[in-house]
Structures are given as structure tokens and as C-alpha cells.
Amino acid sequence: xxxxxxxxxxxxxxxxTRAEPPASKERLxxxxxxxxxxxxxxxxxxxxxxxxxxxxxxxxxxxxxxCARAALTPPALYRYFDDKYEILAELGRRLxxxxxxxxxxWLFEGGVKSDPEEQIENLARWFAIAARIVEEEPGGVWxxxxxxxxxxxxxxxxxxxxxxxxQMFEYYKRILPDVDPELLxxxxxxxxxxxxxxxxxAIEQTEIPxxxxxxxxxxxxxxxxxxxx
Numbered sequence: 001x002x003x004x005x006x007x008x009x010x011x012x013x014x015x016x017t018r019a020e021p022p023a024s025k026e027r028l029x030x031x032x033x034x035x036x037x038x039x040x041x042x043x044x045x046x047x048x049x050x051x052x053x054x055x056x057x058x059x060x061x062x063x064x065x066x067c068a069r070a071a072l073t074p075p076a077l078y079r080y081f082d083d084k085y086e087i088l089a090e091l092g093r094r095l096x097x098x099x100x101x102x103x104x105x106w107l108f109e110g111g112v113k114s115d116p117e118e119q120i121e122n123l124a125r126w127f128a129i130a131a132r133i134v135e136e137e138p139g140g141v142w143x144x145x146x147x148x149x150x151x152x153x154x155x156x157x158x159x160x161x162x163x164x165x166x167q168m169f170e171y172y173k174r175i176l177p178d179v180d181p182e183l184l185x186x187x188x189x190x191x192x193x194x195x196x197x198x199x200x201x202a203i204e205q206t207e208i209p210x211x212x213x214x215x216x217x218x219x220x221x222x223x224x225x226x227x228x229x
Contacts, residue, residue, distance in 0.1 A: 032080065044070040045077055046094070049087045050138025058088060058146045085152050091143045092153055096160035098133050103164065107171055116222065123218035124211075130195070131202040131210070141203050148200070157196065164192040176225065187224050194221055 048070035
């Protein structure tokens, strides 16, 4: 399969499968501000939303409570968001963006090793980094839960996993040039999904110690490319 074919394959998978609503019915909303006082307002809203989400969960989160916590009026919030679900989606994108950027650094610093045991150790280290990001981000634990529980959050999660897959694909296709590109992309997509599950298990379960969870998950996933030929 040619690189153009794989690119087309990934683009097709990344497209929405349902019809988009007519553009005329969508409210044109300003993009997040990049300078000036608007940035301060926007960041106060996001910080307040994250803090409250961590305290009360997504079911009890309200836009009025976010405004009160941020010491802002509702019009300031509705300038950028229609409801709390759009705020949750933005929290999700921010959390996953932090993980995406951290993964790029992990790769650049030699995250993938040729030695099998070193590879397992490094992948386990990545899982620890990803879990720490979830815990450090305001409302990160509840944001992770929302990505499984809320329909509008599923696309945020899937979009991020496609980005992770493409990020891994661009790296692994150079070090595994003999592997069929389509099979490589498929396995990396599954690997991205498993990585999200490891995040969830690290946060939600207590039966398996984290160091054991990360090491055993890394052991399983490190073998996922060994016979992809």
C-alpha cells in the first residue's frame, strides 16, 4: 500500500460517519481568545470549570456555578460556550493535548527501545506520565470519566486517539519499514485505545498496584508490533 493510500485510509477513518447539522442552524461563536483581556476571562472560566468538576462531578456541574466560581457574569461564559457540555469537551481537549505533547517528548527522548526489556520499562514510564497528567489537570479524573459516559465527549476521545495513532504511525513506519502500513496503522490504533484503558484503570481501580498495572500493560503492548510482518 502506498503512503498516499495510507494517508487516505487514515483521513477516511477520521471523518464523521453521521451527517453534520446545517451550518445555518449553528451559532457562530468566537474562537478562544489568543491575546488581551479575553484570555484572562477564558482561562478563569476553564480553571473554575475544572475545579468544580473535580469537586461535584459532571452531573452536578452547572454554568451558573462556574460563573460564580470564576467571579464572572453568565454572558462572559455564553460568549464562548452554549452549555456545560461544550465546556466539558474543551476540558477534554486540553487534557488530551497535554498527553499528546508529553508523548511526543517521550518519543523524542528515546521512548522506543530496541531491547525488549528496556522497551517495557520505558512504556511503563509513559503510562505513569499519562496518569500523572490526568491527576494534575483540574478536574482531570472526572474529565476522563466524562469521555466514556457522555455522548458528546466520545468524539473528543476518538479524535485524540486518531491523533495519537497517526503520531505513532509516522514514527514507527520509519523504524519498521518492512511492516505492511495498513496493518501497522491498525495495530497502533488498537494500541492507542488500550492506552486510554490503562489511564482509566490507573484512576478507577485499586486491585492492581499501579507499578504492576503499568509494567504488565507495557509487556502486553510491547509485543503488539513484534510479529506485524
